[in-house]
Amino acid sequence: MANQPGLITLTTDFGYKDPFVGIMKGVILKLNPMATIVDITHGISPHNIKEAAFTIGMSHSFFSAKTIHVVIVDPGVGSNRRPIIVRTDHHYFIGPDNGVFSLIYGSKSETLGVTHITAEHYFLSQIGQTFHGRDIFAPVAAWLTKGVETAKFGDMITDYVTLPFPSVSMPNKTTIEGEVIYVDRFGNAITNIKAEELNAIYSINPEAKLKIVTKGKQTELKNYYSEVTDKGLYSLISSAGNLELFVYRGNASALFEIKVGDIVGVMLAPPS
């Protein structure tokens, strides 16, 4: 197989202290020196599969077609959990079959194929039971960039693992109940309530106002951060299209003790 350009992204919980990520890059570039490697993040909280699922879910679509996304949060490494390749309309995803691709399975791809990686001749020659990123996932990603077809790596499976993600509920036509699903480095708290859902209840009475409530506190919906100047809790639509709670030039999570799992309610309040 000839070397050719190809884009590989890495998303892991390996952090920035140890050489694990660098070692994976060495393995990839040894097999294909023409590959381009982009770090999405290595700062996933240790063993937090859902955080990784959310991270790759909000990131992958900004990359070019045929990008190979390697995602490794893998507490079950070495056990019989399967290494897999997920293929969608536009991208490839490589990682452990532990639910890390749950939001990819749920995306709008028309085609979806999941391959159980078993073809050991594409692995590093001596594989261990603690670092499949180095021994399996990195070399398989490199071979994919070299043009090896997914069918060569193993058989298709349909019983891949999907983790439940918190869904939004609507107790009535003008109320949405969701929750915080991610807190970013600025302390902004991103919820699972989408802009379209806000629009749907808002369209019932465009004269009315949206009341957004979390932890007994009511917040106003703004368009951008610096629309306010005080240190109160406000909300806006995040860059990924979700309802987000923020404090202007402050850390909403720290100041208002908001964390993943906190309930957020949205109500349509008639004009007063």
Next chain:
Amino acid sequence: MANQPGLITLTTDFGYKDPFVGIMKGVILKLNPMATIVDITHGISPHNIKEAAFTIGMSHSFFSAKTIHVVIVDPGVGSNRRPIIVRTDHHYFIGPDNGVFSLIYGSKSETLGVTHITAEHYFLSQIGQTFHGRDIFAPVAAWLTKGVETAKFGDMITDYVTLPFPSVSMPNKTTIEGEVIYVDRFGNAITNIKAEELNAIYSINPEAKLKIVTKGKQTELKNYYSEVTDKGLYSLISSAGNLELFVYRGNASALFEIKVGDIVGVMLAPPS
């Protein structure tokens, strides 16, 4: 516009936990797969525009001509603060017009042009109001590497924002008063006093000694860190040519409670 090699650097306060930087790289490489991207740092303190200005000020000159430096510390994102391209003799700079390029405006470039970016056809198709790094700055940087001229992105402006930076004062011919402007990861405290300024007062009486004082403590000027072996506070000329306070194999900032804004005085003391 043809793809061609081009170097883009990134300096942000996005940190290393979230996928924001990775997403920007995806946007750039989708538009120009031949671009090379270098991270200067993503560890700027959240919303600290001056720290970013200082960081790009001390870094840019080490990159090759025509490098495109994207700098994003942008608490005003989504407001009417302008996205701009700054062009100097050697480089391009892209970011918000909030003073982040203050030290570039003050540098010795003979040519200087600032363009207000308004040409929306170079933006991502759906732009939001919270992540212009993804929606405006990354694509504009990519289009620049593909050879689009700065004039195509919008009109020139001259009323760009410049932030005041602390300047050194000289109460008399043998005294300099400056301050700490940056503390690095080792705890070294870098001041705004330049080596040339030290040389100027020193040349008045080369027999005399320089007394460097901060927080009531006097330090001696050394040539390099390991010239001393005890844990006292010393000073030397930093890699950027500034007076710097240090502790050998220790953290000067932590051990002597030195922080940004602390006053540092230099006096010429006659030989005793």
Next chain:
Amino acid sequence: MANQPGLITLTTDFGYKDPFVGIMKGVILKLNPMATIVDITHGISPHNIKEAAFTIGMSHSFFSAKTIHVVIVDPGVGSNRRPIIVRTDHHYFIGPDNGVFSLIYGSKSETLGVTHITAEHYFLSQIGQTFHGRDIFAPVAAWLTKGVETAKFGDMITDYVTLPFPSVSMPNKTTIEGEVIYVDRFGNAITNIKAEELNAIYSINPEAKLKIVTKGKQTELKNYYSEVTDKGLYSLISSAGNLELFVYRGNASALFEIKVGDIVGVMLAPPS
């Protein structure tokens, strides 16, 4: 010298806050825009030469032949400690002569040559005494990728610095005494006891069991992390082939107060 592709890795204690690493990359790419640069880590504890030695020792072999590994943990920068190039069968290493390459000298390379870098025309034009990463190591690495031979950079030396690393002792044929030499971001504690050493005492009586003891606690040897589900202390063979102490989905170092230097004993216990 013509530009040509070449792989350079970086391992430093520069951290992720300051622009030092970005500046080094600017220097390299200015000299050779075709170089590929991989970060192994910049999270080495400040001034910890042994940690850097261990990190590059466990990483380098995964990179392709002729890779140039730049390692900078350099408290003696500016003093008369020498800048060196180490050449082995497969790789080049560049950094200060302070013991950071101790484990490279001890590796199985059949050829080994150490060059004292003195040829100043390969340095940045104005070199300082605090940042040889920028002024000496980065440009020398770039020139190496362009095909300059090591002999051009200076003379060979044989009195390079080697640091003592803790070695394993065997008080008798069925007992090994070693120690913890590295704790990774997950809190896993890696020891200096190699899998081969475990196999050697195990082969004496394959019916017997290995007892692994640290801090008065006995642990069982497992094959992979998720073989257990409780939060006890267990051990396995790490990805680098060393005995490693771990807690499944937990931080062994924090939970059991295990740190670098702690003694770990292995005994062959007859079947009960």
